[in-house]
Amino acid sequence: MATINFLYRSTKDKANLHLRLLYRFNDIDFVIGANTEFQVSKDYWNNQHKQRVFKKTNNTDELNKIQGIKEIQNDTDKELNNIENHILNAFNIVNPDEVNKDWLQTQINNYYNPPKEAEALPTELLKYFDYFIEVKKNEISNGTYKKYNVTKHLLERYQKTKDNQIKIIDVNDKFKNDFENYCLKNNYALSTISKDLKTIKTVCNHAKHNGIKTSHQLDRIKTPQHKTEKIYLTFEELTKIENIDKRRLNDNYDNAKDWLIISCYTGQRISDFMRFDKSMIRYEKNKQGISKPFIEFTQVKTNKVMIVALHPKVMEILEKRNDEFPKPISDPKYNLYIKEVCRIAGLTDKIKGSKLTDINKEDETEKKAKNKDEVKQFRKEVGMFKKCELVTSHIGRRSFATNFYGTIPTTYLINVTGHSTEAMFLNYLGKSNKDLAMEITNYF
Incomplete structure (x- = not known):
């Protein structure tokens, strides 16, 4: 006790009272002290606080003085009792x-400045999405942040079709089916719908871990992966790109062409290779004592630290550019330029794939009549397109992984691409069990 x-x-003459906590634990007596913020005078505490019996008098001044002391005593007793109860309740x-x-x-400080109760977390899906x-x-990463916001904006458009606010507990089988129907009606690709549903499940599970009630069907909502065409540049096509007559390329296209080749021989994302700088390059000697370049x-x-061996094709570009990498350019410009580079290289055969299309595309007259601030909406259109039209910044990474798969041990390739597991790497390449079984026959 x-x-x-x-x-x-x-x-x-005046000071804050000192509080002393006394207790016994494991047969040991403890005494701990700390200062309160309750201030009294030294005279009152030593001479008046414990005085409960006063000399009888009919003198008005004396009676007023006694009444004043009693009021101070009552206020002091009340405050000290409150502090005592607060500390003992915390101790218990x-x-x-x-x-x-x-x-x-800390307990004394909490008495004077009670911790603010945490604001209740929102139970509406969109509001919790903002919190998440x-x-x-x-x-x-910045890319993931953008993807989360894309899904949130889709949810906002979906919410406008509903009479009531969608709550986290409403994310169930019925929600999934209705959300899918809405997306399909608005020309969203199946793979996009699955990714958005997966993000919504992630948000709901985050809410669940924070004590917000979710539907018992949440875990049963499946987000299947839909097969998409894996577009990459073969070694033969890369040679065509390398051999483009320089007179057919302006400086922007030539710059983008070199970045494209670098990406196809380093296997990195645009967020990484577009930052390459000669200061990142170092040389190490192999077992034969030959110096090899790495970046x-x-x-x-x-956020992984990567050390990637530089292919001779990359070194040729650096040598051509006086040991400098090409000039960095923005993602949109790069995507635009490499499409044109591939067109000039003759990569115009039609293949199956998907590309982003403005679903609100209009003629010039209609555009002028529209609000200039209206946001464009793009959807993936699946069909047969010229290969050059399907080329994007990611093609370099996929080309590297696909072209060198089977010739460079998978363990080494994963070390370059940064995939966490071989299963993730094979899924990235789109390798099925049948593909793997067929490759094994090469060893029989």
């Missing part, structure tokens, strides 16, 4: 091993 005492320990719910001077001072993004923004950098998406 614990008890509380209050002491006046200052030499000043804590492990005595955790009690020390800092703990006691805010919490995660310092933990995720060291940290991947933006995964």
Whole structure:
């Protein structure tokens, strides 16, 4: 059992009272002290606080003085009782091993400045989505942050078709089916729908871990992967690109062409290779004593430190450019330029694939009549297109992985691409069990 005492320990005429906590634990007596913020005079505490019997008098001044002392006593007793109860209540719910001077001072501080109760987390899906993004923004890459916002904006458009606010607990089989129907009606690709549903499930599971009630069907919502065409540049096509007559390329296209070749021989994302700089290059000697070039950098998406051997094709470009990498350019311009480079290289055969199309595309007259601030909406259109039209910044990474698969051990390839597991790498390449079984026959 614990008890509380209050002491006046200052030499000043006025001071804050000192609180002393006394308790016994494991047959050991403990005494811990800390200062309160309750101030009294030294004279009152030593001479008047404990005085409960006063000399009878009919003198008005004396009676007023006694009444004043009693009022101070009542106020003091009330405040000290409140402090005592606060400390004892806190003591009764804590492990005595955790009690020390800092703990006691914290409880006193909490008495005067009670911790604010945490704001209740939102149960509406969109409001919680905002909370989720805010919490995660310092933990995720810029690309993931953008993807989360894309899904949120889709949800906002979907919400406008509903009479009531969608709550987290509403994310169930019925929601999944209705959301899918809405997306299909608005020409979203199946793979996009699955990715958005997966993100919505992630948000709901985050809410679940924070104590918000979710549907018992949440875990049963499946987000199947839909097969998409894996577009890459073969070695033969890369040779065509390398051999483009320089007179057919302006400086922008030539710059983009070199970046494209570099990406196809380093296997990195545009967020990484577009940052390449000669200061990242270092040389190491192999077992034969031959000096080999490497580039060291940290991947933006995964935050992994990468050390990648530089292919002779990359070194040829650096040599051509006086040991400098091509000039960095923005993602949109790069995507635009490499399409044109591939067209000039003759990569115009039609193949199956998908590309982004403006679903609100209009003629010039209609465009002028529209609000200039209206946001364009793009959807993936699946069909037969010229290969050059399907080329994007990611093609370099996929080309590297696909072209060297089977000739360079998978373990080494994974080390370059940064995939966490071989299964993830094979899924990235689109290798099925049948493909793997067929490759094994090469060893029989």
